[in-house]
Amino acid sequence: MFTKVIFGRYVPIDSVIHRLDPRSKLVLSLYFIVLVFFANNWQSYAFLAATTLATILLTKVQLKFFWEGIRPLIFIIILTVLLQIVFSAGGTVYWHWGIFSITSMGLVNGVYVFMRFFLIICMSTVLTLTTPPLLIADAVESLMKPLLKIKVPVYEIALMLSIALRFIPTLMDETQKIMNAQRARGVNFSSGSLIKRVKSIVPILIPLFISAFNRAEDLATAMESRGYRGGDHRSKFRILKWRGADTIACVGMAAITAGLFLLRLL
Amino acid sequence: MGQIELNNVDYKYQPDTPFEATALQAINFTVETGSYTALIGHTGSGKSTLIQLIDGLIKPTSGEVTVVDHHSTATSNSKDLDQLRKNVGIVFQFPESQLFEETVLKDIAFGPKNFGKTDAEATAIAKKSMALVGLTEDFAEKSPFDLSGGQMRRVAIAGVLALEPEILILDEPTAGLDASGQAQIMNLFKQLNVEQGITIILVTHNMEDVAKYANQVYVLNHGAIVKSGTPREIFANQQWLMENYLTVPVTTRVAQKLIDKGYSFDEFPLTVAELSQKLIPKLKGEQ
Ligand SMILES: Nc1ncnc2c1ncn2[C@@H]1O[C@H](COP(=O)(O)OP(=O)(O)OP(=O)(O)O)[C@@H](O)[C@H]1O
Ligand SMILES: [Mg+2]
Numbered sequence: 001m002f003t004k005v006i007f008g009r010y011v012p013i014d015s016v017i018h019r020l021d022p023r024s025k026l027v028l029s030l031y032f033i034v035l036v037f038f039a040n041n042w043q044s045y046a047f048l049a050a051t052t053l054a055t056i057l058l059t060k061v062q063l064k065f066f067w068e069g070i071r072p073l074i075f076i077i078i079l080t081v082l083l084q085i086v087f088s089a090g091g092t093v094y095w096h097w098g099i100f101s102i103t104s105m106g107l108v109n110g111v112y113v114f115m116r117f118f119l120i121i122c123m124s125t126v127l128t129l130t131t132p133p134l135l136i137a138d139a140v141e142s143l144m145k146p147l148l149k150i151k152v153p154v155y156e157i158a159l160m161l162s163i164a165l166r167f168i169p170t171l172m173d174e175t176q177k178i179m180n181a182q183r184a185r186g187v188n189f190s191s192g193s194l195i196k197r198v199k200s201i202v203p204i205l206i207p208l209f210i211s212a213f214n215r216a217e218d219l220a221t222a223m224e225s226r227g228y229r230g231g232d233h234r235s236k237f238r239i240l241k242w243r244g245a246d247t248i249a250c251v252g253m254a255a256i257t258a259g260l261f262l263l264r265l266l
Numbered sequence: 267m268g269q270i271e272l273n274n275v276d277y278k279y280q281p282d283t284p285f286e287a288t289a290l291q292a293i294n295f296t297v298e299t300g301s302y303t304a305l306i307g308h309t310g311s312g313k314s315t316l317i318q319l320i321d322g323l324i325k326p327t328s329g330e331v332t333v334v335d336h337h338s339t340a341t342s343n344s345k346d347l348d349q350l351r352k353n354v355g356i357v358f359q360f361p362e363s364q365l366f367e368e369t370v371l372k373d374i375a376f377g378p379k380n381f382g383k384t385d386a387e388a389t390a391i392a393k394k395s396m397a398l399v400g401l402t403e404d405f406a407e408k409s410p411f412d413l414s415g416g417q418m419r420r421v422a423i424a425g426v427l428a429l430e431p432e433i434l435i436l437d438e439p440t441a442g443l444d445a446s447g448q449a450q451i452m453n454l455f456k457q458l459n460v461e462q463g464i465t466i467i468l469v470t471h472n473m474e475d476v477a478k479y480a481n482q483v484y485v486l487n488h489g490a491i492v493k494s495g496t497p498r499e500i501f502a503n504q505q506w507l508m509e510n511y512l513t514v515p516v517t518t519r520v521a522q523k524l525i526d527k528g529y530s531f532d533e534f535p536l537t538v539a540e541l542s543q544k545l546i547p548k549l550k551g552e553q
Contacts, residue, residue, distance in 0.1 A: 011284050011285075013284065061284065062284070064282075065283050068282075177363065178363055180318065181356075181358050181361065181364035183323060183351070184323065184354070184356045184358070184426075185376060185377035185425065186377055187380055188348065188380075190344050191345075203364075203366045203376070207364060207365065207366050210411065211363060
């Protein structure tokens with residue numbers, strides 16, 4: 001059931017984007033998300049869409065796979081956008097019922113909101129598709145290091161993040177296994193009344209929580225028994241290295257920013 | 267036509283994605299009513315995938331699965347798949363993870379209730395199943411999470427037996443149990459097979475169990491069935507088994523050593539009982 005969703009999953013192939021330093025990927029995708037909010041006309045949205053498409057192509061992940069992976073999320077966006085449209089006012093009124101109305105401004109805004117969400121999801125997916133979760137955690141740690149000076153527990157935060165990221169696929173597998181076992185005992189997740197379906201979640205959640213707690217305990221014991229101590233004493237197996245390609249990516253992003261601000265003037 | 271029939275079945279995990287993995291290919295598999303079938307093969311050869319197909323938990327990428335008179339193909343919907351499940355009970359690898367109720371008795375009664383039994387009927391069946399797996403009545407009101415690993419395993423198995431299935435599928439049911447517990451549970455399954463005619467499919471790495479209980483064996487290797495036959499036929503060729511990363515029962519190994527030293531058996535012995543029966547007269551004769 002989870003197999004089609006690719007949001008947050010890493011695809012282990014080789015591409016220019018895969019080889020970038022996780023720090024530059026992380027910063028650049030966050031930067032791009034901010035940038036999306038500066039687009040204000042269809043030209044600027046089209047420009048950002050084109051750069052996003054170019055980036056997706058550079059990852060060498062099949063477009064069809066990418067599209068099928070984010071499609072489930074698009075339904076959620078469309079729902080939000082529909083609410084946005086019927087509740088916003090301004091411009092020519094096309095349809096009106098009680099507090100709901102469809103107006104020209106509402107439609108235009110709706111399309112823009114849709115584009116914003118869509119571009120943000122695409123770029124974050126590019127980040128997670130091309131970067132192993134543990135490297136993302138490493139990047140966060142490395143970027144947050146200056147905060148050590150103001151006593152932010154950077155190493156602990158990074159450790160928590162990497163453990164969380166590491167266990168997402170494990171928990172998904174576990175969920176699938178437990179669901180299979182309960183389905184074999186006659187639980188039906190896809191039919192029956194709403195109450196019945198909500199109730200059918202209990203036989204999954206309880207075993208899942210128990211196994212998650214057991215895992216956490218085992219992990220803690222294993223770490224303690226091997227003398228884990230966080231912080232500066234630890235050396236790193238994966239060393240992050242800034243290379244020429246990262247600089248080029250940053251320059252590219254600067255060019256995109258310049259292009260966007262030119263188009264804003266239209 | 268058997269009770270379970272797989273016809274040229276392929277199965278791919280996550281088809282059409284970069285993660286695509288072929289788990290089974292061109293599987294033809296038949297199980298007759300009341301038989302005891304062992305499914306062997308090294309780790310990752312597709313055994314667990316195959317039994318999920320039989321229970322309609324997944325549907326084939328191509329080909330057809332038939333269980334009693336329900337079918338599943340690539341185009342089946344979830345209602346069709348539910349039908350397959352009616353006759354089948356599965357004890358999964360590490361079934362303890364299916365426990366969730368407050369008490370042992372409630373957890374065992376969970377399955378029968380889902381399949382339409384009343385509370386009273388389900389409780390009665392649950393008590394019966396507890397006795398079958400060797401859990402005394404003191405356990406009924408305990409929380410399943412306060413039990414030892416082996417006791418939890420028994421509760422989980424009882425929860426599946428309570429479904430009163432015509433076909434019972436066991437995925438390494440005794441892995442991690444102590445020796446006497448293993449023998450007890452395996453004897454219970456054989457007894458259900460012989461006395462109630464329940465069809466059994468056993469997935470196992472334990473060749474002694476295969477030799478002792480099964481009357482039909484399928485060998486899987488890299489997602490394909492590479493050999494099938496009676497245990498005697500399968501274990502007769504040790505060389506071939508080794509090449510397929512499988513071992514042979516200790517008894518068979520002893521017999522093979524004896525043959526190498528010049529002994530001859532009219533029929534290849536599989537179990538300790540068979541081997542000793544054949545050896546005793548010979549040893550006596552030589553005295
Ligand atoms: N959810 C999944 N997604 C992708 N591939 C999978 C998945 N589950 C299993 N596989 C792959 O399918 C193949 C068959 O797996 P399966 O679990 O059927 O093996 P098995 O014979 O039961 O092994 P074992 O003896 O270890 O239990 C393996 O190569 C495995 O990597
Ligand atoms: Mg398995």
